[in-house]
Amino acid sequence: MQYLPHLFENNRAWVEKMTTQDPGFFRRLADIQSPKYLWIGCSDSRVPANQITGLQPGEVFVHRNVANAVIHTDLNCLSVIQFAVDVLAVNHIIVCGHYGCGGVKAALTGERLGLIDNWLRHVQDVRDKHSHLLAPTMDMAARWERLCELNIIEQVRHVTQTTIVRDAWNRGRNLIIHGWIYRLSDGKLRDLCVSVEGSDGVEPAYSNGLRGLC
Known part of the structure; x- marks a missing residue:
């Protein structure tokens, strides 16, 4: 059967x-596959990289996990980045999260989900770091959206801090890191304006992204 x-x-x-x-x-x-893009996104079944960008098989290399986290001890994610940059020679790394992310909500509220709580501790670190941008006076929906945005900005920074990306830039590689967010309710992508194409641009891009949320 x-x-x-x-x-x-x-x-x-x-x-x-x-x-x-x-x-x-x-x-x-x-x-052969020769994608120009590496997509680091959330595992959520409603955010398929190819469909929402209109790309065909072979055009985007994809890594997904809960809450689109880039963690420096995650050999899975680091291996994907290294293969994409050094073997496939992608020109763009896109970190894309989404509004309505359940992992981000659990990190925001402290809801216990089980083993995954250990993974979401990294998103809670983002919450704690930017607590001044998550004021209790904001309603829950606004704080949830804000943390989704902050998480992407932090993960973009994490990508730029990897030795893989730093070494590529030092070799003169044309490699741009982007931070985008997807809204489930209308299907549209939004650029968080944190794109960076070299080591010197990391902190200005990071600051620009945070200013855009204020």
């Missing part, structure tokens, strides 16, 4: 559609 037959049927329909539109699509895809 085949489980989940509708997914296999969806796959067959997708293959037929793609080969009708472009008979050589899968042959080219099998030969």
Whole structure:
């Protein structure tokens, strides 16, 4: 007995559609991948990188985890960044979070979810660092949105602090790091204006991003 037959049927329909539109699509895809973008996003099923950016398979290299965190001891994330930068030679790293992130809400409220609480401690660190931007006078929805934004800004900074990115910049690589946020209610992306393309631009971009939230 085949489980989940509708997914296999969806796959067959997708293959037929793609080969009708472009008979050589899968042959080219099998030969090589040459994405220009690394996407570091949230695991949330409502935020699929390819669909919301209109990119095809092979055009974006993707890493996702709960709350789009970039942690310096996370060898999974670091390995993805290293492969994307040094092997695939991407030109852009996009850290993209989203409003309505459940992980960020749990970090904001201190809600206990289990093992993942240890992972979300990193987002709580962002909350504590920027407590002055999360005033108790703000309503819960506003504080939640603000922490989603702050978390992205901090994760962009974490990407720029990796030896992988620093070494690439020192070699003269054209590599730009971006921070975006996605709104589930309208499907639109927003640039948080923290893009940075060299070591000298890290702190100005970080400060600019924080000013944009004030």
